[in-house]
Amino acid sequence: MMQTFSVIFEAGTNNFIGRNEALLYSFAVIVLLLLVIMIIVSITKSKRVKTLQRINEMAEETNQLKNAFIANMTHEIRTPLNAIVGFTTMLAEMDNLDKETRMAFLKEINENKDSLLQLVNDLLDYSKIEAHTLDYNDGEVDVNALISEVCATENARSHPTGIQVEFVEKLPQCRLVVDRVRFAQVIGNLVRNALKFTEEGSVKIGCRRLSNNNFYFYVADTGCGIDEEGRRAIFERFVKMNYNIKGTGLGLSITKSIVEHYGGGIGVESKKGEGSTFYFTLPASAEYKEYGKF
Numbered sequence: 001m002m003q004t005f006s007v008i009f010e011a012g013t014n015n016f017i018g019r020n021e022a023l024l025y026s027f028a029v030i031v032l033l034l035l036v037i038m039i040i041v042s043i044t045k046s047k048r049v050k051t052l053q054r055i056n057e058m059a060e061e062t063n064q065l066k067n068a069f070i071a072n073m074t075h076e077i078r079t080p081l082n083a084i085v086g087f088t089t090m091l092a093e094m095d096n097l098d099k100e101t102r103m104a105f106l107k108e109i110n111e112n113k114d115s116l117l118q119l120v121n122d123l124l125d126y127s128k129i130e131a132h133t134l135d136y137n138d139g140e141v142d143v144n145a146l147i148s149e150v151c152a153t154e155n156a157r158s159h160p161t162g163i164q165v166e167f168v169e170k171l172p173q174c175r176l177v178v179d180r181v182r183f184a185q186v187i188g189n190l191v192r193n194a195l196k197f198t199e200e201g202s203v204k205i206g207c208r209r210l211s212n213n214n215f216y217f218y219v220a221d222t223g224c225g226i227d228e229e230g231r232r233a234i235f236e237r238f239v240k241m242n243y244n245i246k247g248t249g250l251g252l253s254i255t256k257s258i259v260e261h262y263g264g265g266i267g268v269e270s271k272k273g274e275g276s277t278f279y280f281t282l283p284a285s286a287e288y289k290e291y292g293k294f
Contacts, residue, residue, distance in 0.1 A: 076119055080112035087112075111158070122250045125185075126237070129257045136179045136261065140288045143174040143183070147205055150187045154195065161199050165191055169206030175288035176215070182258050189251040190219040190278045198223035201275070213284035214264075220277040226270040234268060255280075262286055 087105045091097070097105075128134040144167075151165045176183070187205070194203045201222025210216050226234060237253040259266045259280045270276035 077116070080116040080119075083112040084109055084116070107158075122254060125254050126250045129254065134257070134261075136182060138177050138179055140290070141176050141178050141180045141183055143176055143207065144170050146180065146184055147187055147207070150184055150191060151205065154188070154191055159195055161195075163195060163198060163201070163203055165195070166202060166204045167206070168204045169208060171207060171209065174207060174215070176282065176286045177288050178262060178282075178286060182261075186255050186258050186280065187217070187219075189255045190280075193251060193278070194219050194221035194223065194276070197221065197276070210281070215282040215284070215286065216279060217281075218277050218279040220275065222275040225272045225274045226268065226276055227272045231268055231270060235266065 087109045091102065091105050125134060147167055147170070151167050154165050191203065191205065198221040203219065203221045205217075205219050207215060207217045235252050235256045237250060256266050259282070262282055263285070264280055264282040266278075266280040268276055268278045
C-alpha cells in the first residue's frame with residue numbers, strides 16, 4: 001500500500017510540475033532578479049557611502065584650507081597696516097628727522113602700501129573668478145615690450161637678495177590678442193613668486209614657439225625648489241609653500257585661471273633644492289595677424 005501511495009504521490013507531483021512548469025520558472029527568475037537587485041543595491045550603497053566619505057574628507061580639507069587662509073589673511077593685512085600706521089605716525093610726530101630718514105620711512109610706507117594693494121587685488125580677482133565675472137578686454141599686445149616693462153618694474157623695487165630679473169629669450173616679434181593687464185598679471189605673479197623663493201642666483205624669463213606653433217613662456221629661478229607633493233598642489237587656491245613668506249596663496253591659482261581662459265596650460269618643473277621653472281602656453285590662435293602689423 002505504501003508503494004502504491006508513493007507512486008500516486010510521485011505521479012501527482014510530476015503532474016503538478018508539468019502543469020505549473022512555466023509558473024515555477026517564472027518564480028525562479030523572480031527570485032534570481034531579486035537577488036541581483038539586492039546585490040546591486042548593496043554595491044551601490046557601498047559606493048555611495050564611500051563617495052559620501054570622500055566628499056566629507058574633501059569638505060573637511062577645504063574647511064581647513066579656508067581656516068588657514070583666514071588666519072593667514074589676518075596676519076597679511078595686519079602686517080603692512082601696522083607698518084604704514086607706524087611710519088606715518090613717526091613722520092607726523094618727529095620734526096627733527098633728516099631728509100634721508102624721511103625718505104627711508106616713505107619708502108617703507110610705499111612698499112607696504114603696494115603689498116596691501118596686491119593683497120586686496122588678489123582677493124577681488126579671486127572672488128570675481130569664483131563668480132565668473134572677471135573682465136577681459138582683449139586687444140593687440142606687444143609681448144616683448146610688456147615683459148620688458150614687468151622686468152623693469154620688478155628690478156626697480158628693492159629685493160633683499162638684490163637679484164635682477166632677466167629677459168633672456170624672446171621672439172623677434174610677438175604680438176598676441178589678449179588682455180594687457182591680465183597678461184602682465186600672469187607674468188608679474190610668476191616673477192614675484194620666483195623672487196620670493198630665490199635667495200641667490202637668478203630669475204630669468206623667456207618665450208619661444210613650440211613645434212605646434214603654440215607660444216611657450218617660462219620663468220626660471222635658482223631658488224629652493226618644490227617637492228613632488230608641493231608641485232601637485234601649487235596651483236590650488238589657498239595653498240602656500242611657506243607661511244613665513246608674504247602672500248595670499250591665491251596668486252598662482254589666479255594665474256592658472258587667466259591662462260586657461262585663453263585656452264592655454266600651466267605647469268612647473270622643479271626639484272627640491274634645485275630651483276623651479278614655471279611655464280605656461282598659449283594657443284597659436286592667440287597670435288595677432290592683422291595685415292601689415294605682423
